[in-house]
Amino acid sequence: MEKIKNIRKIELSVKLLIISIVLLFSVFAATSYINIKYRKSSISTQTSQKINKKSETIIKNINGAYNVSGTIIVNKKYGLDENYTYKNNQKLFNEATKAFNNMKKDAEKDGMSLNIISRYRSYDVQNWIYEKYKQQYSNIDTFSAKPGYSEHQTGLAFDLSEKPKTSVRDAFEFTEEYKWLRKNAYKYGFILRYPKGKSNITGYKFEPWHYRYVGENISYSLKDGDITLEEYLNIY
Numbered sequence: 001m002e003k004i005k006n007i008r009k010i011e012l013s014v015k016l017l018i019i020s021i022v023l024l025f026s027v028f029a030a031t032s033y034i035n036i037k038y039r040k041s042s043i044s045t046q047t048s049q050k051i052n053k054k055s056e057t058i059i060k061n062i063n064g065a066y067n068v069s070g071t072i073i074v075n076k077k078y079g080l081d082e083n084y085t086y087k088n089n090q091k092l093f094n095e096a097t098k099a100f101n102n103m104k105k106d107a108e109k110d111g112m113s114l115n116i117i118s119r120y121r122s123y124d125v126q127n128w129i130y131e132k133y134k135q136q137y138s139n140i141d142t143f144s145a146k147p148g149y150s151e152h153q154t155g156l157a158f159d160l161s162e163k164p165k166t167s168v169r170d171a172f173e174f175t176e177e178y179k180w181l182r183k184n185a186y187k188y189g190f191i192l193r194y195p196k197g198k199s200n201i202t203g204y205k206f207e208p209w210h211y212r213y214v215g216e217n218i219s220y221s222l223k224d225g226d227i228t229l230e231e232y233l234n235i236y
């Protein structure tokens with residue numbers, strides 16, 4: 001009797017052991033499956049991100065500006081250091097000056113008058129402007145940059161008008177100068193930075209007056225459409 005009892009006990013223990021092993025194995029298998037699945041999905045996310053942003057590595061250089069494939073980029077996402085000035089890229093600044101002067105001269109030959117209303121603005125000046133507008137407008141971020149996030153801090157952005165000593169205005173769109181710029185600015189390395197219908201990409205409403213010097217490589221690539229710099233560099 002005692003012997004049978006013992007055998008039953010052993011049988012029970014063996015059964016329990018087998019059940020435990022099966023259970024343990026199931027848990028292990030399930031975890032591995034989940035891991036593999038998770039890893040697969042994270043790999044595919046990485047790949048698709050790579051495809052979306054096939055371009056380019058965005059690097060913040062020692063001067064305190066973000067660069068994509070050698071082009072300085074400043075927008076709502078990529079800002080400049082507080083102490084960044086046009087002098088941090090003096091060579092490019094000079095190149096832009098020369099390009100603008102050439103453009104202005106050629107425009108004059110066609111009877112156009114191109115005047116710079118605003119070009120370089122320091123961090124402090126932008127800060128002053130932003131604070132001033134903030135008190136007057138609730139939609140300030142659609143047309144004015146926070147300090148450190150204005151392209152004007154690079155000195156590569158030009159606000160233009162057909163008249164000297166005036167302020168920028170929407171009606172510039174209807175001037176002969178605007179039409180001329182749309183047809184010719186690319187030849188000098190300039191692009192219309194905030195085109196119509198692209199505010200979801202650029203973060204700014206249409207600014208017919210705001211031109212950016214990007215160099216002829218990029219300006220020629222963008223001449224045929226209203227493609228923004230963000231789209232071209234694939235960073236939106």
Ligand SMILES: [Zn+2]
Nearest residue numbers: 157158159210
């Ligand atoms: Zn501007």
